Amino acid sequence: MRSRSLAGALRVATRSLTARCLAVLAAYAFVLGAIAFAVGAAGEFLLATAFPSMETVLAHEGDLEHDRFGALRDPELSSCRIAVFDGDGARLYASDDVAAKKIRASYLPLINDYREGLFYEVFSEQVDGEPCYRIMMCSATEYDVLVEAGDADGGADVLVDAAYKRIDAQALLDADLNVLDGDLFSGRTSLSRREFNFIKGMYDARMSVERLDYQTADGDLRTLVLAAPLVNDAAYQRVVDDAGRIALLAIPAGLIATVVAAWGLARLMRRAARPLDRAIETYRNGGEVTPAEQVPRELMATYDNFTDLMDRLRTARLERQQLIADVSHDLKTPLTVIGGYAQALADGVVPPDKAPGYLRSMRDRAQAAGELIDLLFSFSKMEHPAYEPHLLEIDVACEVRRAADEARGQVESTGCTLEVCAEGPARALVDVQLLRRSVLNLIDNACVHNEPGVRIRVACSRDEGSGFVAVSVSDTGKGVDPAIAERIFEPFATSDEARAAGCGTGLGLSIVRRAAEVMGGRAYLDTAVDAPWSTRFVLELPCAEEADR
Structure with missing residues (x-):
């Protein structure tokens, strides 16, 4: 059940354009973060590996105690040269061929010990006008000093740590490194240049050197020599410059990520618009559009509005075609009769006593065609988007009585009776001509579509509620x-029987509805009419006060 809910949530999320865009932006942000992290990590690694020290080696102390020298291949020690010797001076490990060749067991006594307090100091001086080197082996001894603390009025004494340098042995060498005097190098007459450099703590011009004496887990003696890059301003600046060049690589990487993210967003937008394109193409080809499952949720309202609009346009096109067909039908009948009678009169085949009847029939048909054209003109005029009614505040009840009086003669000529119940005042903003046309059309509709003897009732009232x-x-x-x-x-909405009998055009009620709409009201057929009435059409118009609001 939970898996189905999760699958449903995923389907909903994938249909969301916002979720897809957020996913692309999240991926874009992740890539930028990864680039920044990679650049930062690379810079930190470069700085960490540029100036390793004996502390870096001691991080692998556990491995060294078990002679696991592979740990010394740590990337942080990649810029160093390392050699490891046993207690007999045999080399056990060298980081490369250069370290194996240049770091020898004979140099070990000359290299400063990392853990011991012994260290060398080298000074240049003049002896009898000749340049010489004085080399001193020194040791640092710690002791405690009692220091008075506080102000002039007194205070507690503080015990602090201190150290002093002691010279244990020394030697004097000339410029060619020959031993002239001293007890430091007993039995040696001279030093090599490499031995002299090791004494100074220099492996070469760019690296310092020191040694570490330790014991393995089995108690075996080991000596590790580390030649590490020399820390100075120039070397540090080179590392900073290298880190800066690595940072510059983030710019093209970020631009590529931006281009890819923009392409992804553009592709999402194109995919989101495809259902609309397919719907347009389907409508253009006259097909039926089905609901699109791939439409993003954010565009569903637009898609639905579009399909609804296209359905309306299709309906309007079909109605226009039907309108043309119905108008052609309603005009063809009277014109055919007029043409036939006129041809008969012109050929002299109509008996003289029947000629007046033919002429009256031609007049009636011409009058019916003219009325149809007038109705079409009124209908098309009100359907135009720019049409605006001429609204006046009048007593609708009074105008309804006038229209009923005007139609009374027609009603009585059809054998029907007309009742009027329009007591005022009932004021509203209306177009007088549209109101009159609407009332006359409703009365005419009741006369045309019913047999003689029908009662017709015209009423007007104001509904306060x-x-x-x-x-x-x-x-x-x-x-x-x-x-x-x-x-x-709807236009030309008449029964087949009425159309065949020539009873009405089907435009009268369409004009009533449109007239009500342009005046701010509505027209409808009341289906809950009380006896003895069988049909009741209602035209509702907003009261003058409501229209003002």
């Missing part, structure tokens, strides 16, 4: 066909 003025047109006719109830306000 909702803040709307409601204008309704109800009738006792046959009701709305359930097949078109949901799309009753």
Whole structure:
């Protein structure tokens, strides 16, 4: 169960563009950190290995006690030369051929011991005008000194450690290193230049030398000679310069990491946009777009909005095609009748007594075609995005009564009756022409789609709770066909029977809905109408106070 939850969380995370970008940035930061760490470690290693000392060797003291000389190949000792001798002076280990050749057992007494207090001091002096060297073997002896502490009024004495230098032996050498005097080198008449350098603690011009006497775990004597790089300002500056050159390598490495991270982010963005590109291509080819599982969560809203927009455009295109087909159908019928009757009259095949009927039919068909064109003009005008209604604050109830009076003659001519219940005041911001057209269209719709004898009721009232003025047109006719109830306000939404009989164009209710929308209200079909009414269309308009807000 836990593994499934983790897998689900991983899938969600991989669909997140933010998570992917953060992963790239985290990897980028990690690489930069690794570069900085590597440069720092390299610099520290360079400094650590540049000036090793006997303390570096003593870090491997446990290995030396068991003659494991391989430990002396430590990278920190790579710049040193090391040789190890046993108690008889036989060489047991040399770090390289140069150390084996230049560090000999005979030099051991001349090399300062790291642990003992003995050390050499070498001075240059003039004897009888000739340059000479005085070499002294010295030892340091520690002792305790009682030091008075405190102010002039008195205080406690403090015991501190002190040391003094004692000269145990000395010798005088001339410029050619011949022994002239002294008890330091008994039995020796001269020194070699290398022996003289070892006495000075110098392996060569760039390295110092010292020895370490120790015992193994088995009690065997060992002597280790370490020749380490000499510490001076010039050598230290060379190491610092080398460390600086290593640091410069971080710049191209960082630039490469930056380029790779930028490429990765750009690739993520391109991959994130691919579902949109595929959706556009699918729509262009007329296919159906399915939900894309690879769309990042951050772009899902954009993807959904895009597909919804394309669906709307497709629907609008289909509606436009249907509109053209319906208009062609509704115009073709009257024009065909007019053309046929006109041809018959022109050919003289119409009896004289039937000619007035033909002319009246042609007039009625022409009038119907003109009304359709007027409706199309009104519909297209209100559908234009730049259309703005001319809103005035009026008493809607008064205007509804006027429109009902205007339509009364048409209603009575169809054998229907008209009732008006519009008591004022019911003030709202409306376009008077749109309101009049809407009321007349609703009354005309009730007359056209019902049999004679139907009661039609026009009402207007103000709903204090909702803040709307409601204008309704109800009738006792046959009701709305359930097949078109949901799309009753769409253009040319009429039943097949009504279209075949020439009863209406299907634009009247579309104009009512659009008129209500541009005036800030809405139009709808009330499906919960009480008897004896079977159909009730409602036009809601915001009250003047609500519209001002």
